[in-house]
Amino acid sequence: MTGEPTIRAGAATDVGLVRAANEDNYVVTSSVFAVADGMGGHAAGDVASGLAVAGLAQLGLAGVVRPEEVRRHIVRLNGDILAAAARNPEQWGMGTTVTGLCLVDFAGSPHWVVFNVGDSRVYRYAGGSMEQLTVDHSEVNELVAAGKLSPAEAATDPRRNVVTRALGSPTAPEPDIFVFPLAEGDRFLVCSDGLTGELDDGALASVLASWDDPRDAAASLVRAAVVAGGRDNVTAVVVDHVPAHTPPADDETAPRKVS
Template structure:
């Protein structure tokens, strides 16, 4: 059985929340919008509404997820064409979707941009997604360390996003379910404020997914809250053979909506 919690906060600096989140059926998404003039929340909202269409489609594959992200990208571009004042809007998109692979339930983990998906198994936390950002490229090249990346002046510059016609390609991983695992889906308002070790500690201390989501958001705001922060926590309880379609999701509690992108600063 799946149990889900979600929380969001505008933070201490931004005047509105441009993050959007979805926790419905087997679809769990966080999108971090950018563009200013409320355009960021428009872009992230388009992603969430587009991904919500998968909830009622029944059996899904990872290809369905990839195609739906392309649809979201096209809809954002169409929105800009209809409203030129929203030119430059875009959004990250990351999350997990329950899909079928090889005749059994799997997770499709997807990502565009620098929002993240973490997987927690038996007390071990690992980052599943890879950031599409300038600092990640510098880390991969050995130019800076992961710790230096956390304070680098280009840490908010992404190299892929939805809302462009040249840098929207998504990464996708298909993972088998693991009894007792937990996923954290979050905007960078969380990861820019607290280190992975603090994230792991909060998960360890808060087995309930709603409590964990709220505590993670609170920790990020208390650490500085320089950006909107949104977190969705997904727990897989019971045995691997259980029906994963039995969910009890909770929608983001406060106002839900992300922030400002490709090779543009958010």
């Protein structure tokens, strides 16, 4: 690949029809695209998710990012949220999910890092199909993994909102990190569980297929989730890697010269 990749992104959020406050936050910079779904009383959830996205916005400001920095940065954010809660008793116990994509330099070429703590999700939409890139850190997902719950039961289980990893935990959670190279034409969806709780993967895919501009796609997704019930705050960030016009040359593997 030559030159800088062209990335376009759009984001939308809505409080929904049931909740009094929107405790979701998102961030879109030139290299970081993330959603944070906060939890805690007295609007502390909004504080926690706000701290998380503000912290993530710092990534990339000091130059090229490496995957390991993403991991360390997220672990540091856990400490920042704990420290903020310690200064303000009303915010005691606040926490947040944090999930998204970061452009990094890896082995000399641009790669994506998908990161996740909690039950917000990143999907890749490419070639007409949706693929969930993150694994939910939720109690029901772990029960499904252990064979104690079917996926159908998980969708309605009362424990489905219980996350097993979150920022703001006394012991820093280990973020899931997943590295892969950029591919032109890829579209990503980063979203809070308010979106995936209302729309299944097929519905998400059909909305993503209907809108070319990522801002329209994000707005349309959030609107659809609110119409479908809007039982939670809903946030969507859509990220496109826009194809360049020159196809990349990629020849056959050359036989190694033997001296």
